[in-house]
Amino acid sequence: MSLGSINKTMRTTAFKLSAIYLIIFSIFAIFLIVYISLNTQLLMTRQLNSTIEAEVRGLVEQYRSGGMPGLVKVIEERSRRPGASLYLVTDSRGHYVAGNVAALPKWVLDERGALEQSVPYQRLGEPERKEYNAVVSVYEMFGGYRLLVGRDVGEREIFRKVVEQAFIVSAILMIVLALLSWMFVSRKVLKRIDAIAEASGNIMRGQLDERLPVTQAGDEFDRLSENLNTMLSRIEMLMKGLKEVSDNIAHDLKTPLTRLRNRVEVTLASESGDSESYREALEQTLEESDTLIRTFDALLRIARVEAKSTQIEKCALDIGAIASDMSELYEPVAEDEGAVLTWEAEAECLIRGNRELVSQAVANLIDNALKYAVRHVAEQREKSAKDGSGTLPDVARIHISVKRKGEKPENGDANDPRPIILTIADNGQGIAKEDRARVLQRFVRLDKSRSQPGSGLGLSLVNAVASLHEAHIELGDNEPGLVFSIHFPPDERAVADKVAQESD
Structure with a gap:
């Protein structure tokens, strides 16, 4: 391993953590x-x-009951037993009387009671005169006799040496295991980091479909990679959306701009132009300009909603009340178009959202349903008249409903946990299954809708508003027609906001 690799390894978090763990475990x-x-x-x-x-x-009791002969007899008997016990009886001049101790320092017999330190001694009957250590206690008897009783501390010394050896072996083993674990962890961590760095480099070089590796281990690297992959998918989607928007703007806005320019050019080139023709050209130009302005306003609003701007204020909203208000607003329009608009809404279907955006989304859905249902019914009637079948299709029908999904809780809690579903159903031509996801994108208009006025941004705004309110959209078949549903999740804060608004 080169010096550069060693320096790189020592700067890694894995090495630092391993060193810290080694120090902590060593101290412990x-x-x-x-x-x-x-x-x-x-x-x-x-x-x-x-x-x-x-x-x-016990020996003092023997001395008191049997005198010196009895004590000597007991000591001689015990001295012959194998073990770590030591016995010695001396006379007043320090001469040996009985016991299994051959020699020990003279100052020991001058002490009284238990000695705090171990003393060296030689055991009787061993020719090598090997020196041992023992813990002893000295007792003075009548007539100057002294009794010494002790225990060899060799076992304690052996235990101490065993502990020292265990300490050395444990320290060496701990260092070796720490190094091995560090090498394993460091290699594994560096491999994962290198893989992430390589994937990140590919992404920076323009491969937006590249993703960070996930090993399914469920560790922090996988959680980080999954979150970053979700973010990258979102960025890729936004980049694709931006490209599509640019392409669609170039495609969809080029025609009205060209038409506007040609109209102005034709009007200016006309030799017989009068004030009336100029006025008509200006009115048409103004109408085209208003259409372009509305298109750009819709784009800006969608961008602002998708960015989830903090300037978008939210409060407690009753989806049912908003749907009812918008239905009443569009009811005269529906009557003029020969359509039937009906609605129903449950009470207290509260969410926390922006009233203006939600109202705009509901208006867009009603407007779309009304426009395409009326056109479809008219086409069906025209087709029936040509066929001469004599049977005419029903009138265009649009039905708006707001209700909660599932059964109402028995406790009647104000914080109803059921999701709220806003549904707009019509009997128009509907949308094919393969096109239902695509119609929510910007500037997407189906082939049958190209002849209708509009920019293809209405459902894109609805999709952005739903995303802002953490709702999801479902498109279904009304047989005939389309069922457009927005599922709003329950929000306990909406009830608290409403209580606060009412108290204010």
């Missing part, structure tokens, strides 16, 4: 091992002292 392991070792040694020392004190008390 050292503390745990030292704590267990010290407490275990302390516990063993206490057990040794307790055992020695118990033996001293």
Whole structure:
């Protein structure tokens, strides 16, 4: 591995996290091992002292009951037993009387009681005179005799060495495992990051359909990639929409602009032009200009709604009341067109939204339904008259309904959790299934609609308004005709907003 690769690896988050974890776990392991070792040694020392004190008390009782001969007999018997216990009886001059201790420092017998430190000794009967350590207690008896009872601490020393070895082995093993885990994690993390960086580079080079890799592991990298992929899909969709809008603007606005220019050019080139012809040309030019202005206003409004501008204010809205108001507004228009407009709405169908935009969306839907239903019925009547069948189709019918989906909760809670469905149904020509998703895009007009006035932006605005209010659109077949439904999700804040508005 080169120096550059090592420096790159050491700058990674994986290396830094591994180093931090290694330091933390090392400190914790050292503390745990030292704590267990010290407490275990302390516990063993206490057990040794307790055992020695118990033996001293037992031997003193033997001395009191059997005198020195009885004590010597018991000590000789116990000294022959294998184990870590030590016994020694000396006279007033320090000469050996009984026991299994061959030699120990002279100052030990001058002490009284339990000694705080371990003392070296040599065991009786061993030719090598090997030196050991023991914890002892000295007791002075009548006539200057001294009794020493102790326990060898070799087991404690062995335990201490075992702990030291365990500590060294654990430290080495922990470092090795930490390095191995770091290498594994670092390699895995760097591989994922390199894959993300490569995909990001491809996207920056213009491959907008490229997506960040997702391994289905469900980790934070996958969650990040999924969120970024969703964002990239949205950006790609917006870019495609922008391209389509540019193409559609060039296609759909070129014709009226050309027509406007030609009209002005013809009028100016006319030698017999009078004020009346000029006036007619200006009126037609003004009408064409108004159509263009309305088209650009619709585009700006759609862009503002799709951007979810913070300037769009929202409040509690009753969808049923808005639908009823717009239906009453369009009812005279429907009568003039020979159509029948009906509506029904449940009470308190509250959402939190923008009244102007929702009203505009409902108006666009009613206007579309009325326009295409009337035209379809007229075409059917004309066709029937030509065929001579004598049967005429029914009049154009548009029905608007606002209701909640599902059964009403039994508790009658004001925060009704059911979604609200706004439906506009007509008996027009309808829309084929393969075209239903496409008609929601900007400037999309079906072939049969090309001869009708309009810009193809009405349903695009409806789609943008629905997205702003987190609603989804469904298009169905009315047999004949179209059923256009907007499903608004329930919003508990709408009820709170209405209460606040009423209190104000």
